[in-house]
Amino acid sequence: MPAADDEYTHDNINIQEIRKDLYECAICKKTFLYKSWLALHITKHMEPTHFCEKCDHVFGRKDALKRHIQINTIKKDILDMNS
Ligand SMILES: [Zn+2]
Numbered sequence: 705m706p707a708a709d710d711e712y713t714h715d716n717i718n719i720q721e722i723r724k725d726l727y728e729c730a731i732c733k734k735t736f737l738y739k740s741w742l743a744l745h746i747t748k749h750m751e752p753t754h755f756c757e758k759c760d761h762v763f764g765r766k767d768a769l770k771r772h773i774q775i776n777t778i779k780k781d782i783l784d785m786n787s
């Protein structure tokens with residue numbers, strides 16, 4: 705096999721590996737070298753976090769917090785009835 709062809713193949717593999725290692729943000733298509741950098745970046749796209757006043761549970765969405773509070777209220781009502 706000619707040496708030139710061999711080198712060409714190696715170059716192609718290297719380019720593909722570099723591309724594969726990049727993590728792309730699905731929202732703005734920005735690429736990151738490390739998955740943790742992408743994870744940190746994605747939080748910037750998210751809605752502000754919502755905290756439950758009763759148990760400090762964190763929710764990314766307001767409706768999720770609302771549902772959590774409703775479930776907790778129902779649970780509390782059941783506990784109050786039993787006590
Ligand atoms: Zn992004």
Ligand SMILES: [Zn+2]
Nearest residue numbers: 756758759761
């Ligand atoms: Zn809670």
